[in-house]
Amino acid sequence: MDRVDPYLIPALDGVAYGLLLFVVASGLVLSFGVAGILNLAHGTLYAIGAYVAATLSDGSWLALLLALAAGVGAATAGGAALSGMLAAVPRGDHLTQALLTFGVALAGGSLLVMAFGAENLPVRVPATVDRPVDLAGHAYAGYRLVFIVVAAALALALHAVVNRTRAGMLVRAAVDDPDMVACLGVSPARVRLGVLAASGALAGTAGVLGAPIIGPGPSTAATVLLLSLVVVVLGGLGSVGGTLLAALAVGEIQTLGVALAPTAAPFLLFAAMAAVLAARSHGLIRRWSPA
């Protein structure tokens, strides 16, 4: 127990961090796996949610709910706007998509700094969940425990949507064969709009709820995008299970890994990514599945 004890908090932090990355990265998986769009502005959509949370939060539940509505709404609209901007770019033209969305990310990042300043902003959470909780003699941030529960519920909800709803069927079918989806009379443009809006909604949700963990600041968009891309590469495209597993692994590497091997910390994440890719080039799990 004594040997495990010092690592309890970093391990729990890893779960919170991993679940946050799962919510963000599943949006990226959706946009790439279903719409075939490499969206490098995805981190910016997270940052929008985080800035909205920082601006509106005053320590009350009402403010958190308002921030959630406004942040998710803004990021959803951002995703939908990206869909419109990318309408003329062919599905397989990832270089143009990457350049366009990278440009949007740069411009969006500058606009956010102009609007909110170049400092990292603090985010206040409702007082009832702001208290530390005693965990095996360690004080642990109550909000992080709540976040773990909420993010786990979001993961279950996403799993249910993908596997139990018509929208989920469409998503899985579009991952398998978008041309055949079109031959059923479903407009690919509508699928792309829906997917990018949903992808933005996930990023915005993560931004608002995860702002106390990865807070709003000038480097937030880039950090979140980079970590999400690592999760996507590790988890494989089109797999809820793979994305969750990869996100939790990245979360643990970023927290428990640093606690266990501080000197190797800068290399751990990318070494793990290289190792997974060397062993399984398609990621941990291949596609959307009930697993």
Next chain:
Amino acid sequence: MLRISGLNAGYGGGTVLHDVALTVEAGRIQAIVGRNGAGKTTLVHAIAGLLRPYSGTITVSDVDLAGKPAHRIARTGVGLVPQGRRVFASLTVAEHLRLALAGRHNPMWTVGRVLDLMPRLAQRLGHRGNQLSGGEQQMLALARALLTQPRLLLLDEPCEGLAGEVASRVREVIAGLAAGGMTVLIVEQQLHHAIQLADRIAVLDYGRLIADEPADGVRADPAPIEALLSIAQRR
């Protein structure tokens, strides 16, 4: 029903179909035969909207479809059973059927009706596309296309790779559809497959339609068409 004229289409600037003209009357089965690479699938894709033609017209019931996107063409009543079946690997049979039928009001083809026609699918409702045999996948691809309520059904080598008995069952189903008034365009590599079903048989060679004959005549004397296919094969 289906009228194609002056159709030129291809990929990346290269022309595969050259000035193709074809008319298929309502309720008839038109077969297109040709060797591998003759342009049969390109023709089907151009009609279904998966490939934008360079020029020419494609009308179905006098509605010009050339260049329209695949989802609009599907909504005007053109169903596709593609080469290789292309069922959705991660969707169950039941999900395929629900997705194909979604949003159709007063459908002529219902899930119950396609399951009556292809009862094997009823026993596999919970299986995913990639868990089905080739014959079951073909039935599923056909059921999926029927649930889009087509007036014109495009079938790209529907018996390819199927065992004799299964292929016969697929042909029976197709013949039954035509008997019920469905217009069918079927693409086949082998003349003996096409001859069993079709009302007319056309030969496509290097993207050009070089013959279009009533199937009765071909059945009575297949030699001229066989000779054309043999010449095409040797070239």
